[in-house]
Amino acid sequence: MNLTPRLSAVADLAGKSLSLADIGTDHAYIPIYLMQKGLISTAVAADINEGPLERADKNIRKAGLSDKIALRLSDGLDNIKDNEAETVVIAGMGGEIISHMLEKPKPLGIKKMVLQPMTDIPLVRRKLHENGMIITAERLAAEKDKIYTVIACEYGTGQVFSDEDYIVSPFIKDDPIFAEYINKQLGICKTNLEKTKNAEDKSFSAQFEYLISIYEKFI
Numbered sequence: 513m514n515l516t517p518r519l520s521a522v523a524d525l526a527g528k529s530l531s532l533a534d535i536g537t538d539h540a541y542i543p544i545y546l547m548q549k550g551l552i553s554t555a556v557a558a559d560i561n562e563g564p565l566e567r568a569d570k571n572i573r574k575a576g577l578s579d580k581i582a583l584r585l586s587d588g589l590d591n592i593k594d595n596e597a598e599t600v601v602i603a604g605m606g607g608e609i610i611s612h613m614l615e616k617p618k619p620l621g622i623k624k625m626v627l628q629p630m631t632d633i634p635l636v637r638r639k640l641h642e643n644g645m646i647i648t649a650e651r652l653a654a655e656k657d658k659i660y661t662v663i664a665c666e667y668g669t670g671q672v673f674s675d676e677d678y679i680v681s682p683f684i685k686d687d688p689i690f691a692e693y694i695n696k697q698l699g700i701c702k703t704n705l706e707k708t709k710n711a712e713d714k715s716f717s718a719q720f721e722y723l724i725s726i727y728e729k730f731i
């Protein structure tokens with residue numbers, strides 16, 4: 513199975529482990545790919561909705577992996593059992609939803625989490641620190657006209673980030689597409705500033721001005 517650059521970055525950071533839970537699995541490409549590569553032994557493909565689970569089931573059967581990848585209806589990690597997953601992947605969801613999952617109690621035995629928030633990435637980094645986790649690696653992945661951020665983390669404390677670090681993480685500064693990422697973020701913020709600068713509520717334009725001032729430090 514060939515993965516898109518975004519999912520490929522997620523799979524790379526997930527790497528080798530005994531067991532995996534893919535939360536919000538939808539098509540189940542991540543567990544199928546990692547299983548086919550021999551990087552995991554068991555997996556749970558979990559989703560909050562029946563439709564995506566049916567899609568996952570179809571793909572898992574097609575890959576002949578029904579005995580190795582279990583399907584699970586689950587809101588976040590709620591129905592993942594203790595010691596069922598060494599690695600947890602949560603990809604392709606909004607940062608608010610992922611942050612909410614990080615705040616809830618988690619099953620025992622998790623050694624690593626790989627997160628790929630579609631939005632609110634600084635919030636996710638902050639929630640990791642607030643919930644006893646540290647970032648161990650990050651990747652940027654360009655796909656079509658977007659650049660996605662993938663974050664690997666584990667349990668730990670003592671990782672100190674400034675407000676600026678939450679926006680431009682120290683872990684992405686050496687990424688080969690860092691400059692492209694900064695330019696893209698600047699473009700997005702400038703467009704949003706244009707859209708919001710005449711609004712009565714100045715908090716939106718002030719936020720975009722602040723972000724622009726941070727991103728401009730890295731050009």
Ligand SMILES: C[S@@+](CC[C@H](N)C(=O)[O-])C[C@H]1O[C@@H](n2cnc3c(N)ncnc32)[C@H](O)[C@@H]1O
Nearest residue numbers: 535536537538559560561564586587588603604
């Ligand atoms: C856009 S898809 C992402 C699929 C895949 N993870 C990827 O990155 O390509 C988002 C999936 O997350 C599921 N989802 C949304 N909220 C969820 C939650 N609270 N718990 C579990 N799954 C959730 C949706 O049903 C959907 O299948």
